[in-house]
Amino acid sequence: MLPAERRREMARLIKNRGAVNTRELAEALGISTMTVRRDLKVLEERNQLELTWGGAVPLSFEANDIPRARKAVSMLEAKQVIARAACQFIKNEDFIALDAGTTSLELARLLPTLPLTSLGVVTPDLEIALLLSGCDHISVFLSGGLIDPVSRACNDSDAVAYLRGLRLTMAFVGTNVWDAHHGVTTSTSAKMHYKRQLMTSADKTFLLADASKYAKFSPWLVAGVERFDHIITDSGLTAEARAALEAAPAHLIIADA
DSSP states (O other): OOHHHHHHHHHHHHHHHSSEEHHHHHHHHTOOHHHHHHHHHHHHHTTSOEEETTEEEOTTBOOSOOOHHHHHTSSHHHHHHHHHHHHTTOOTTOEEEEOSSHHHHHHHHHGGGSSOSOEEEEESBHHHHHHHTTOTTEEEEEOOSOEETTTTEEOSHHHHHHHHTOOEEEEEEEOSEEETTTEEEESSHHHHHHHHHHHHTEEEEEEEOOGGGBTOBOSEEEEOGGGOSEEEEETTSOHHHHHHHHTSSSEEEEEOO
């Protein structure tokens, strides 16, 4: 195999698998670890991947969570548009779940304005719980457990156990990364288990995710996009991304301003 072909195959493997170490690449390609390291350096210089300790990850790989303060100011208009589109599905006397995150927060801001007399909301998100706690017609349930200082939400095993005892009419799930190939992924096993249980406890599931998060992925798989009943995103998706999502069973909703 020529060096150029070998590097193309190496880049393809890393893109598909995510984090890959030098030993795995050497075995897959039948080359030495020294050759792998040289090729990885070349690919990094070409801005095709990011080197890590002992291996590499694709540029689309998000290993860690994004601080909430940074998320709060990112793609705010798109999040608001997505939140408005989600409101149409919420009916009087529903019992819904709002996942942690700033898109869910924008949806929470709209709930008091809806023509409802009774609504139940469960959330792991402290800011959402506090925001809605002053509304007389909205019953707010905090899932409890250990508070994650990055997301300011409860995502541990106690929160998962709490959800198991609930039956929700719908769950609105957020994510930092998603695409048609990798599905919805997250940065920790705790968040993965929480989001999975959120979906299991609900009659209908909605993915709320703006287009800037598309074509990225993290280590822990929550679910494939086909597992959602509805996907609500904004108009920033490429035509290729739309086509891939429309091929899935989920109902794709492109929210416009």
